[in-house]
Amino acid sequence: MDHLRRFLPAFLFGFVVLVCTHAAFFIADKLGWHPDQQLGEFILGAPSMVSADWVRWTIAVVLSLCAWGAAHHFFYRRQQASDLPQSPNLADGLNVSDMRFTHQLIRSERHMEISMRVFNGTGRTVNFHSLSGQIKFSAPNSNDPSQMGILPPPTLRSDVANSVLPLKEWFLVLDQRVPSVEADKIVTLIESKIPVHMAFDGVNILITAAGIDGPERLPLWNGMSYSPEFGFGRIINASAHISLGLNARAG
Structure with missing residues (x-):
């Protein structure tokens, strides 16, 4: 049933193009212009009624098939997008x-760029809303x-791009200004081959989509690390809540 629902509008559109093409040739003949005969003479080298009819039908069929293919692709893609399951919230x-x-x-320039890839599996078109917060950096397990340090808001x-379609990838790039004091710290860590940890808990990239109440925060990594030896990695912050109870019975 779904295939018929997609095929029927495309078939009707192709049929309409076929009828309109013949009508256009008929009107042109009435006005004294015979493009079918001219094309028949150009292609076959001998103008005749047979060649004119052949050219007319060939053009009509080719245009109809092209129109049917375009319409089928359009209706199929639209139906495919509408059939995608939509998550209740964007983070999922x-x-x-x-x-x-x-x-x-x-x-040299006191500047760096932070990039990330975001795959949109929400079933909706996702739009950028706003950006706020600050990135923190540090060496591992160091309070020195x-x-x-803390960087200015990116x-x-x-x-x-300010939006991403369903089932597409979004390449986000943040411009980050780095003050001279903080820049010297990061460069010293890298040159000393000490990993640099970047924390994104305080960064909020807010996004919106149709059917969602209010903007939501993009689910960024808790942080990422970089070292000249191992390259880039992901940091996941884990927390555990432990409750201790004491049962006593007197007797």
Whole structure:
């Protein structure tokens, strides 16, 4: 039934194109212009009624098939998009992966870019809403102020798309300004081959979509790490709540 529902509109559209093509040739003949005969003369080299009818039917059939194929593709894609299951909230259908930052320009330009790939499996078109918060960096298991800091709020790079269609990948890039003091700390860590941890718990990339009440936070990684030896990695923060109870019975 679903195939018939997609096929029938496309078939009717192709039939309409066939009828309109013949009507266009008929009107052209009445006005004294005979494009079918001219094409028959050009292709076959001998103008005749047979060649004109052959050209007319060939053009009509080719245009009808093209129109049917385009219409079938359009109706099929639209139906396919409408059949996608829609998650109740955006976080369940979005997958953030391959988070990285550029460190080559930190020393010279006091600037770096943070990139990530977001796959949209929500069944909806997802739109960028706003960006706020700050990124923290540190060396692993270190409380040394010379090995940690907080960066200014990042911004979305101007050429990044503001929305992503269902079943498509969204490449997000953040522009991050790095003050000189913090830049020197990061460069020193990298040159000393000490891993740099970037925490994103305080960064909020808000997104919206039709059918969702209010903006939601993009499910970013808790953080990422970089070391010259091992490259980039993901940091997952885990917490456990333990309750202790004491049962006593007097007797």
